Amino acid sequence: MDQPEQGPIAHQSAVFTDGLTLDCGQHLPLLTVAYRTYGALNAARSNAVLICHALTGDQYVGEIHPLTGKGPWWDQVVGPGLPVDTERYFVICANVLGGCMGSTGPLEPRAPGEEPWGTDFPPITIRDMVRAQKKLIDSFGISRLFAVIGGSMGGMQVLEWAATYPEHVFAAVPIAAASYHSAQNIAFHEVGRQAIISDPHFAGGKYYATGEKPERGLAVARMVAHITYLSEEALSRKFGRKLQGSQPTPHALALFGDMFEVESYLQHQGSTFVRRFDANSYLAITRAMDNFDLASEHDGDLPRAFRGTRTRFLFVSFSSDWLFPTRESRAMARALNRAAANVSFVEIESDKGHDAFLLDEPDLRRVLGGFLQGCALHAGLENVAA
Amino acid sequence: MDQPEQGPIAHQSAVFTDGLTLDCGQHLPLLTVAYRTYGALNAARSNAVLICHALTGDQYVGEIHPLTGKGPWWDQVVGPGLPVDTERYFVICANVLGGCMGSTGPLEPRAPGEEPWGTDFPPITIRDMVRAQKKLIDSFGISRLFAVIGGSMGGMQVLEWAATYPEHVFAAVPIAAASYHSAQNIAFHEVGRQAIISDPHFAGGKYYATGEKPERGLAVARMVAHITYLSEEALSRKFGRKLQGSQPTPHALALFGDMFEVESYLQHQGSTFVRRFDANSYLAITRAMDNFDLASEHDGDLPRAFRGTRTRFLFVSFSSDWLFPTRESRAMARALNRAAANVSFVEIESDKGHDAFLLDEPDLRRVLGGFLQGCALHAGLENVAA
Numbered sequence: 001m002d003q004p005e006q007g008p009i010a011h012q013s014a015v016f017t018d019g020l021t022l023d024c025g026q027h028l029p030l031l032t033v034a035y036r037t038y039g040a041l042n043a044a045r046s047n048a049v050l051i052c053h054a055l056t057g058d059q060y061v062g063e064i065h066p067l068t069g070k071g072p073w074w075d076q077v078v079g080p081g082l083p084v085d086t087e088r089y090f091v092i093c094a095n096v097l098g099g100c101m102g103s104t105g106p107l108e109p110r111a112p113g114e115e116p117w118g119t120d121f122p123p124i125t126i127r128d129m130v131r132a133q134k135k136l137i138d139s140f141g142i143s144r145l146f147a148v149i150g151g152s153m154g155g156m157q158v159l160e161w162a163a164t165y166p167e168h169v170f171a172a173v174p175i176a177a178a179s180y181h182s183a184q185n186i187a188f189h190e191v192g193r194q195a196i197i198s199d200p201h202f203a204g205g206k207y208y209a210t211g212e213k214p215e216r217g218l219a220v221a222r223m224v225a226h227i228t229y230l231s232e233e234a235l236s237r238k239f240g241r242k243l244q245g246s247q248p249t250p251h252a253l254a255l256f257g258d259m260f261e262v263e264s265y266l267q268h269q270g271s272t273f274v275r276r277f278d279a280n281s282y283l284a285i286t287r288a289m290d291n292f293d294l295a296s297e298h299d300g301d302l303p304r305a306f307r308g309t310r311t312r313f314l315f316v317s318f319s320s321d322w323l324f325p326t327r328e329s330r331a332m333a334r335a336l337n338r339a340a341a342n343v344s345f346v347e348i349e350s351d352k353g354h355d356a357f358l359l360d361e362p363d364l365r366r367v368l369g370g371f372l373q374g375c376a377l378h379a380g381l382e383n384v385a386a
Numbered sequence: 387m388d389q390p391e392q393g394p395i396a397h398q399s400a401v402f403t404d405g406l407t408l409d410c411g412q413h414l415p416l417l418t419v420a421y422r423t424y425g426a427l428n429a430a431r432s433n434a435v436l437i438c439h440a441l442t443g444d445q446y447v448g449e450i451h452p453l454t455g456k457g458p459w460w461d462q463v464v465g466p467g468l469p470v471d472t473e474r475y476f477v478i479c480a481n482v483l484g485g486c487m488g489s490t491g492p493l494e495p496r497a498p499g500e501e502p503w504g505t506d507f508p509p510i511t512i513r514d515m516v517r518a519q520k521k522l523i524d525s526f527g528i529s530r531l532f533a534v535i536g537g538s539m540g541g542m543q544v545l546e547w548a549a550t551y552p553e554h555v556f557a558a559v560p561i562a563a564a565s566y567h568s569a570q571n572i573a574f575h576e577v578g579r580q581a582i583i584s585d586p587h588f589a590g591g592k593y594y595a596t597g598e599k600p601e602r603g604l605a606v607a608r609m610v611a612h613i614t615y616l617s618e619e620a621l622s623r624k625f626g627r628k629l630q631g632s633q634p635t636p637h638a639l640a641l642f643g644d645m646f647e648v649e650s651y652l653q654h655q656g657s658t659f660v661r662r663f664d665a666n667s668y669l670a671i672t673r674a675m676d677n678f679d680l681a682s683e684h685d686g687d688l689p690r691a692f693r694g695t696r697t698r699f700l701f702v703s704f705s706s707d708w709l710f711p712t713r714e715s716r717a718m719a720r721a722l723n724r725a726a727a728n729v730s731f732v733e734i735e736s737d738k739g740h741d742a743f744l745l746d747e748p749d750l751r752r753v754l755g756g757f758l759q760g761c762a763l764h765a766g767l768e769n770v771a772a
Contacts, residue, residue: 014718134709180627182622183618183622183625183627183629183646184613184616184622187613187621187648187652190649190652190653191613192647194605194656195606198585198602198605199584200586223577223580227570227577232569232570235566235568235570235573238569241569243569259576260569260676262569262572266580267580290646322618
């Protein structure tokens with residue numbers, strides 16, 4: 001059997017032999033949580049910040065990626081002197097349950113020496129991901145996280161952390177997120193899933209044994225998702241109607257000939273993605289996102305999810321994000337207000353779309369840095385004063 | 387060789403043995419234009435209205451579709467007593483060049499008895515489509531169309547008609563259109579094309595001979611396009627997060643188990659589409675749309691496309707259309723103003739998205755009916771007074 005490309009990497013991980021019981025009722029007999037940490041845990045174990053990654057992110061938030069060689073994925077936010085200052089905080093980032101960078105998921109064997117789970121991997125929820133992270137945090141002897149921070153699906157996890165473990169989260173920062181996945185977002189995910197399962201190399205999910213991966217289907221899924229991560233303005237500014245290469249007139253374009261730059265860019269996004277991601281994992285995680293509806297876990301009443309909470313919240317949205325638009329962050333902030341919580345909400349003007357949370361946005365650094373600084377004072381954290 | 391499903395239908399058509407020279411420089415030796423007409427041409431041949439169809443539309447604008455059995459595709463606009471009143475006007479609708487309902491395109495043989503063009507079909511432009519329609523109109527002995535009307539890609543053709551043949555168009559109505567295809571629109575089309583060419587049944591476009599069509603790829607292309615035709619509001623109102631079938635709790639969802647209604651709806655859209663559409667035709671027509679940039683055909687100056695025009699214009703947009711947003715129609719109306727043209731512009735409030743032009747929109751009927759009535763008076767058309 002061919003090894004998946006990410007197989008050879010020895011991801012740092014914690015193994016929980018008592019497993020994990022999932023929302024679907026199934027019990028995973030063995031739970032592995034792959035993670036990375038940055039900085040040092042203080043003696044009081046009170047300076048831990050958990051970073052939750054998005055759909056296609058992973059635990060390598062603050063270092064060169066071992067597979068792609070690219071820089072840290074949140075180099076605008078996590079690092080020395082940055083808002084999540086690795087010289088002040090103990091930063092933890094874990095690969096989500098269902099992911100493909102070492103945590104238990106479709107790519108991992110059911111039991112040591114057995115075949116990968118593949119599509120037999122049970123359906124998971126965002127709350128399952130958070131429960132797995134909780135076990136990791138417990139294993140560090142950390143009773144309360146100073147902050148939980150994440151964008152997009154990472155923001156969904158932040159919400160679940162605050163709703164499920166309110167006593168264990170001092171500050172929560174959901175960025176470019178929503179309390180549920182909308183019909184349009186589900187629809188875009190479903191297109192991607194159909195592209196994957198339509199690829200003959202998908203082979204009903206049993207492709208690990210064939211040596212062929214459903215790369216073309218996964219690339220198409222990545223392409224359509226990538227469009228939703230960018231704003232119309234960003235695409236127009238970046239590419240407009242510029243032609244690839246030798247700039248022929250549009251009329252000379254053949255059906256398979258010269259292309260617009262935006263097409264070449266998307267194709268590149270698709271083809272590089274398949275080298276680092278697993279198709280079954282993409283199916284499992286998009287399903288978890290689609291199923292996310294925090295209010296439905298609390299009798300349809302979003303404020304009830306946070307009743308009596310003492311967690312301090314900062315919601316951040318971006319003006320040109322049409323995947324998780326500002327109105328969703330505002331609705332969550334209002335729900336928190338109705339729960340009498342300590343909540344701030346900032347919409348950042350940006351034309352970069354959903355992806356703005358990963359990009360160079362000085363306003364994000366300023367807002368996040370200020371919020372964390374204030375929280376550190378309230379939390380009585382030493383060594384974090386400006 | 388298997389016959390394509392649409393093969394058995396004998397589409398009404400006009401054949402031009404002098405062919406057509408395309409913008410790309412190639413000459414099609416034989417041009418077939420499949421079309422339908424409704425109503426009667428008056429003695430002065432002055433009451434003809436040309437309807438231009440959109441990407442996946444065809445000539446069966448005012449009758450039951452011979453392949454799908456569905457009702458007329460523009461039953462809100464074309465018919466007795468409707469704005470384009472078939473008791474007053476002679477309505478013509480032609481399958482576009484590159485289409486797959488009888489007009490010359492990838493599905494048709496290069497010459498009688500030969501193989502279909504397939505991917506060897508030359509790249510075409512919106513202007514090529516319009517030139518083919520002009521030959522059909524000429525063959526009817528019609529020197530001036532009373533009106534040219536169309537939505538989406540149909541609106542692009544309307545613009546080309548008015549720019550290329552200004553003396554032959556009395557009134558022009560581009561609906562939910564734009565003078566160019568944006569980077570985001572190109573990107574969504576490219577996802578669809580990649581889904582098609584990634585389907586192994588596509589076989590480099592030579593699938594007519596194999597008996598297998600790239601149905602899954604084409605279905606995915608249709609699914610992603612369909613999302614762009616609807617507004618986020620329409621999707622939410624229609625589906626929200628309703629589950630398909632027996633309404634289990636979200637946590638009981640399996641990877642391939644129960645689905646959200648919006649997924650089932652999209653899959654249905656994809657699977658029915660492949661029965662009536664040809665993949666190579668989809669590639670050719672989406673390329674033509676992507677290449678459309680009217681200003682670029684006039685030294686980058688949109689008003690120059692219409693300088694000195696006497697055509698009367700009505701631009702219509704829909705407030706929730708994010709594929710061809712209102713700002714594009716407004717920009718065109720302003721360009722026409724700068725060309726000192728007779729131009730009206732109406733944005734219709736609707737939450738139905740781009741597809742609103744095909745749906746029950748009383749405001750569209752009212753605005754279009756009023757405009758055509760006024761134009762009929764100015765054109766001196768008899769028998770069309772209210």
